[in-house]
Amino acid sequence: xxxxxxxxxxxxxxxxxxxxxxxxxxxxxxxxxxxxxxxxxxxxxxxxxxxxxxxxxxxxxxxxxxxxxxxxxxxxxxxxxxxxxxxxxxxxxxxxxxxxxxxxxxxxxxxxxxxxxxxxxxxxxxxxxxxxxxxxxxxxxxxxxxxxxxxxxxxxxxxxxxxxxxxxxxxxxxxxxxxxxxxxxxxxxxxxxxxxxxxxxxxxxxxxxxxxxxxxxxxxxxxxxxxxxxxxxxxxxxxxxxxxxxxxxxxxx
Ligand SMILES: Cc1cc2nc3c(=O)[nH]c(=O)nc-3n(C[C@H](O)[C@H](O)[C@H](O)COP(=O)(O)OP(=O)(O)OC[C@H]3O[C@@H](n4cnc5c(N)ncnc54)[C@H](O)[C@@H]3O)c2cc1C
Numbered sequence: 229x230x231x232x233x234x235x236x237x238x239x240x241x242x243x244x245x246x247x248x249x250x251x252x253x254x255x256x257x258x259x260x261x262x263x264x265x266x267x268x269x270x271x272x273x274x275x276x277x278x279x280x281x282x283x284x285x286x287x288x289x290x291x292x293x294x295x296x297x298x299x300x301x302x303x304x305x306x307x308x309x310x311x312x313x314x315x316x317x318x319x320x321x322x323x324x325x326x327x328x329x330x331x332x333x334x335x336x337x338x339x340x341x342x343x344x345x346x347x348x349x350x351x352x353x354x355x356x357x358x359x360x361x362x363x364x365x366x367x368x369x370x371x372x373x374x375x376x377x378x379x380x381x382x383x384x385x386x387x388x389x390x391x392x393x394x395x396x397x398x399x400x401x402x403x404x405x406x407x408x409x410x411x412x413x414x415x416x417x418x419x420x421x422x423x424x425x426x427x428x429x430x431x432x433x434x435x436x437x438x439x440x441x442x443x444x445x446x447x448x449x450x451x452x453x454x455x456x457x458x459x460x461x462x463x464x465x466x467x468x469x470x471x472x473x474x475x476x477x478x479x480x481x
Pocket of ligand 1: 340477
């Protein structure tokens with residue numbers, strides 16, 4: 229489907245987001261991704277992109293890296309209002325709350341652009357119906373790289389329908405690894421030393437109560453998955469709900 233770009237925002241020299249029109253026939257579940265891109269020499273050049281906007285909105289929003297010399301993003305970063313982008317007709321992915329067993333607390337653990345699917349999930353009313361607390365942890369190298377996620381969370385506090393639920397249930401926990409900040413260090417370290425749980429006032433991860441979604445680099449997922457498996461958490465996927473689900477934020481080459 230061809231969609232029109234309605235807005236573009238550059239958050240840092242490496243990160244931007246863009247909003248597009250949405251075909252009324254395009255359906256997705258919050259947390260899913262679709263193949264998105266542009267035509268190059270008349271042929272579609274597409275990559276997997278998480279939909280960052282929730283599925284009840286009339287427009288679509290995506291959050292993108294700018295990879296120097298990246299076949300798609302070296303071009304996509306020059307998008308302007310009025311340009312055309314291609315959005316795949318089918319959305320898919322494992323990061324959907326239906327793939328999780330019943331639980332009390334939902335942990336959404338992301339690094340980098342891996343926060344995108346979670347920005348859709350934290351704007352889904354069903355997330356607040358199903359869980360008592362929702363903890364969004366976003367790890368980046370630098371503070372500036374948190375800006376998109378932070379602004380989305382801030383906006384939710386004034387959301388027409390969700391503001392009260394968000395104030396009562398959502399914890400936003402940004403952390404950086406390369407600068408002094410209110411929270412510092414990798415997510416794995418914050419789990420190991422208990423700092424995350426001390427800061428938010430919840431008990432350490434427990435399979436009987438907690439459900440987890442992971443989205444980040446391969447290394448981040450190896451590190452965090454091993455900590456969950458050690459605690460007896462079982463991985464879920466389509467058809468079989470589990471205690472945690474994961475998806476790569478990008479494929480390394
Ligand atoms: C399931 C899934 C969902 C994805 N969702 C998003 C998304 O919402 N936003 C997004 O920006 N990208 C996302 N990606 C990555 C995306 O598909 C492309 O890789 C990215 O747009 C770069 O495309 P490219 O052609 O410029 O470079 P590519 O040739 O695709 O990538 C070149 C290299 O850049 C690095 N890289 C690629 N993407 C990223 C990234 N997001 N963060 C850090 N390093 C990266 C990797 O080392 C990769 O090998 C997703 C990937 C998968 C598998």
